[in-house]
Amino acid sequence: MMHLHWPRLLLLLAVLCYLPTSYGLPTAGAKGDIVYYELNVTATSSSPDCSSYTDPHTIMINGQMPAPTITVIKGQRVHILVRNTLPLSSKPHPMVQSLGGGNTNAVTIHYHGIRQHGSNQADGVPFLTQDPILPGGHFLYDFVFDTPGTYFYHAHVGLQERSLFGPIVVYESEKVIPGSSPLLTLDGNGGPDLTYHDERTVVLSEWFHKSRFAMESYFLGGNFTIIPEAESVLVNGQTIHNTSSLVSPCRGYNVINVEKGKTYRIRVIGASTFRTFGFGIAGHRLRIIEIDGGLVEPYDIDHLEVSAGQRYSVLVTMDQPDGKDYAIGTNRLWAEGVDNASNGWAVLRYHDNQSKTQRKSPPLLTLPHREPHLPKKSMPYWIWDKLEPLGKQPDMIAMLPKPDRTIILNNKNAPLGGMPGTERFYINDVTFMDPESTLLAQVLDGSRRQSPLSIQQLKHGYDPYLGTYPLAHMEVVDIVIQNTRPRDKPCRSHPWHTHGHSHYLIAQGPGAYDEAQHGHIRNIPRPILKDTTLIYPEGGPSLNETKNASPQEFFKCGWGKIRLIADNPGMWAMHCHNAPHMFMGMMIVLEESPELIPGFIRRP
Numbered sequence: 052m053m054h055l056h057w058p059r060l061l062l063l064l065a066v067l068c069y070l071p072t073s074y075g076l077p078t079a080g081a082k083g084d085i086v087y088y089e090l091n092v093t094a095t096s097s098s099p100d101c102s103s104y105t106d107p108h109t110i111m112i113n114g115q116m117p118a119p120t121i122t123v124i125k126g127q128r129v130h131i132l133v134r135n136t137l138p139l140s141s142k143p144h145p146m147v148q149s150l151g152g153g154n155t156n157a158v159t160i161h162y163h164g165i166r167q168h169g170s171n172q173a174d175g176v177p178f179l180t181q182d183p184i185l186p187g188g189h190f191l192y193d194f195v196f197d198t199p200g201t202y203f204y205h206a207h208v209g210l211q212e213r214s215l216f217g218p219i220v221v222y223e224s225e226k227v228i229p230g231s232s233p234l235l236t237l238d239g240n241g242g243p244d245l246t247y248h249d250e251r252t253v254v255l256s257e258w259f260h261k262s263r264f265a266m267e268s269y270f271l272g273g274n275f276t277i278i279p280e281a282e283s284v285l286v287n288g289q290t291i292h293n294t295s296s297l298v299s300p301c302r303g304y305n306v307i308n309v310e311k312g313k314t315y316r317i318r319v320i321g322a323s324t325f326r327t328f329g330f331g332i333a334g335h336r337l338r339i340i341e342i343d344g345g346l347v348e349p350y351d352i353d354h355l356e357v358s359a360g361q362r363y364s365v366l367v368t369m370d371q372p373d374g375k376d377y378a379i380g381t382n383r384l385w386a387e388g389v390d391n392a393s394n395g396w397a398v399l400r401y402h403d404n405q406s407k408t409q410r411k412s413p414p415l416l417t418l419p420h421r422e423p424h425l426p427k428k429s430m431p432y433w434i435w436d437k438l439e440p441l442g443k444q445p446d447m448i449a450m451l452p453k454p455d456r457t458i459i460l461n462n463k464n465a466p467l468g469g470m471p472g473t474e475r476f477y478i479n480d481v482t483f484m485d486p487e488s489t490l491l492a493q494v495l496d497g498s499r500r501q502s503p504l505s506i507q508q509l510k511h512g513y514d515p516y517l518g519t520y521p522l523a524h525m526e527v528v529d530i531v532i533q534n535t536r537p538r539d540k541p542c543r544s545h546p547w548h549t550h551g552h553s554h555y556l557i558a559q560g561p562g563a564y565d566e567a568q569h570g571h572i573r574n575i576p577r578p579i580l581k582d583t584t585l586i587y588p589e590g591g592p593s594l595n596e597t598k599n600a601s602p603q604e605f606f607k608c609g610w611g612k613i614r615l616i617a618d619n620p621g622m623w624a625m626h627c628h629n630a631p632h633m634f635m636g637m638m639i640v641l642e643e644s645p646e647l648i649p650g651f652i653r654r655p
């Protein structure tokens with residue numbers, strides 16, 4: 052374990068006092084009672100976009116998509132019993148199986164953005180923190196929702212998360228539960244108090260006209276060309292694929308009812324599995340107040356950039372003429388060579404007194420004419436350098452000790468072992484494969500191997516003996532995520548997600564990261580804590596300049612640097628939240644102070 056000097060440790064402890072409560076000791080049972088949830092994983096026939104395509108085996112929770120919302124108050128300990136009621140009959144594709152893919156009906160559920168401080172065993176990553184739950188089996192997730200904000204839960208096996216996802220709302224206190232009082236007020240942390248009347252949730256997801264099984268086989272098989280776009284973009288599990296050929300039954304567009312004059316906290320959840328979306332509401336400004344669970348200084352804008360895994364809360368005041376519908380729309384961002392239009396629409400409906408008395412409205416099949424302002428072009432770095440934490444919080448980055456190390460993650464995509472027609476994603480030349488047995492179980496039963504290498508000896512932070520990126524307890528690490536592209540393919544964007552920790556995005560830039568040249572750069576003035584960061588495709592040579600290069604050459608095209616504190620012993624995934632990329636190997640394991648795990652995690 053790394054040696055920490057006492058003054059340095061004290062400084063770090065002082066800093067941690069300012070961080071969200073998850074950085075303290077685990078707060079098991081802090082509220083006394085445990086809240087129980089039961090989630091039944093089901094396969095249901097589904098056609099949510101009014102098209103002729105029906106998926107006979109859509110994996111959901113209790114037959115619902117989005118899955119039921121989990122609502123708790125900060126500090127609540129939960130027992131979530133997940134039952135896998137899927138049939139046993141599904142057989143893994145031989146190709147997929149031999150390549151380590153998870154194309155079975157086994158499931159795990161991950162609670163995205165929940166830090167699981169002291170509860171690594173409840174993080175829901177197959178073969179890292181638990182064995183997958185087989186059909187007929189069940190698993191009890193026991194943990195504390197210790198940080199308020201907007202989160203979601205989703206399956207973490209193969210591409211199951213494309214239909215198995217549901218919102219998580221962790222309230223800051225009893226006082227902001229909708230209905231508890233006419234006005235809900237968030238503590239401004241010495242800055243502005245944030246006040247609203249009620250809240251709504253908007254979940255963005257994608258719907259493919261191809262079975263999960265077929266797509267998983269395609270991604271890992273030998274006839275891969277490109278990752279296909281979703282046929283439909285769903286808003287709260289609904290949309291219309293093609294308005295000129297409606298197939299019934301059709302639920303139409305999702306309608307979100309609001310009242311004129313009121314302000315709503317709208318929680319926007321990026322549960323897509325591939326694309327980043329622009330999001331806006333016609334005629335309304337969005338005031339961003341929360342990102343990935345952290346409150347930020349209010350920032351007014353007409354659209355959001357929502358990548359897979361990202362969440363926002365925006366305050367929206369209903370200040371437009373009453374009795375009308377306003378379109379909620381999306382478009383595709385960072386979609387190289389693809390039409391950026393999306394069919395993901397919904398409607399914000401001001402209901403005056405007259406419509407309030409209607410018991411049930413028929414499915415909404417047409418949209419209002421006026422469209423939201425969505426960005427015409429994808430904008431590198433968006434507004435990430437303009438956001439700052441809410442209120443008078445100290446500059447956390449200035450207070451933290453200097454980072455102990457910089458880990459470099461060089462990403463690339465290339466055929467598997469040079470086999471034409473295959474494609475894998477590699478981090479530092481390693482494509483992720485499921486370990487042979489669950490890593491956390493190895494730690495707990497004492498069989499986990501020890502590396503002969505010290506952390507200082509590792510190239511780019513990777514330990515080839517362990518197959519992981521080891522972290523020492525309370526280390527402050529910078530992680531540079533470097534995009535690259537092959538000579539003949541455009542650069543891609545990647546939304547990177549850290550399990551078990553939120554992180555600060557502290558710098559980003561085009562082309563290649565060079566430690567000597569860029570090591571000191573801090574171009575995010577007031578970094579915010581978040582758990583998903585989009586690494587933008589930007590800079591580097593043009594396609595024309597590289598077309599005659601060797602197929603073995605890769606060209607650096609954009610980077611981001613995040614900082615995190617290794618304060619949570621466990622086996623943590625860190626991966627691109629683009630599910631096909633992750634499925635094709637774009638994932639690493641942070642093996643964090645394994646010697647402390649047995650004494651640190653709370654086991655039921």
Ligand SMILES: [Cu+2]
Nearest residue numbers: 545627629632
């Ligand atoms: Cu990716």
